[in-house]
Amino acid sequence: MAKSKPRVKLPKKAAKGEVIQIKTLISHKMESGQRKDSKTGEKIPRQIINKFICKFNGKEVFSADWHGAVSANPYMSFYTVASESGSFEFSWYDDDGSVYTKTAKIAVQ
Amino acid sequence: MTESKETRQPTRREFVFALGAGGLAVATITLLPAGAAADSAAVTEAMKKLIGETAPLDGRITLEVPQIAENGNTVPITVEVDSPMSDQDYCKAVHIFAEGNPLPNVASFRFTPACGKAAASTRVRLAKTQNVIVLAEMSDGKVYMSKAEVKVTIGGCGG
Numbered sequence: 001m002a003k004s005k006p007r008v009k010l011p012k013k014a015a016k017g018e019v020i021q022i023k024t025l026i027s028h029k030m031e032s033g034q035r036k037d038s039k040t041g042e043k044i045p046r047q048i049i050n051k052f053i054c055k056f057n058g059k060e061v062f063s064a065d066w067h068g069a070v071s072a073n074p075y076m077s078f079y080t081v082a083s084e085s086g087s088f089e090f091s092w093y094d095d096d097g098s099v100y101t102k103t104a105k106i107a108v109q
Numbered sequence: 110m111t112e113s114k115e116t117r118q119p120t121r122r123e124f125v126f127a128l129g130a131g132g133l134a135v136a137t138i139t140l141l142p143a144g145a146a147a148d149s150a151a152v153t154e155a156m157k158k159l160i161g162e163t164a165p166l167d168g169r170i171t172l173e174v175p176q177i178a179e180n181g182n183t184v185p186i187t188v189e190v191d192s193p194m195s196d197q198d199y200c201k202a203v204h205i206f207a208e209g210n211p212l213p214n215v216a217s218f219r220f221t222p223a224c225g226k227a228a229a230s231t232r233v234r235l236a237k238t239q240n241v242i243v244l245a246e247m248s249d250g251k252v253y254m255s256k257a258e259v260k261v262t263i264g265g266c267g268g
Binding site for chain 2: 019032034056059060061062063064065066067068069070071072074075076077078079080081083
């Protein structure tokens, strides 16, 4: 499978106490485990990203558990309060054990 | 004699019709796994696993889904829960279920007071026209529920 490419969008700067939106997207086929191979008729085994976690300065802010019914190239958007400058760490956990990560910085005035 | 001969050799029309019926039977067979969908009982079971015996209340949830989804493979869904998101009173989690999918669970979002706003969006697969059910778990132990029907033109989940 092609390497999963995570993408994250959030403001570079924010005022203290402002609620900002974070949008994330990662390329992944999210094989649901329900599809069948058209030639052999056998079920294609499930391979999805089952967990997404967003941490800010090491502390968990938001997380999501995903099941087979989440679309391919999963999109996730959520909010957080801009409390201080620092960095966000995003991680996606694949069924096969791999973890895709991405970091983003924010400056809070 | 001629009549019995006719019955033995189907006419072209009969033949085409038989093919069609056969094709239909094949289609039904391939659709069966999708037909073995999670019904409301399976959803109730899945809910119990996540929230226990708590009886869900109405309100506080804004669930945004399209009324008609042309493509069941990617249906946008936005959930917003009315909560102050303070350290004492916040929305802990949101769970999404699909009544008509092969598996009832879709996704769970876990919030913290640092979220500021208990709202999130994602994109999901829906196998057919069905109800999408959302539960919101609050920090005080209360659970709220909301549901919406989505009409799906082309189902997701393959099959």
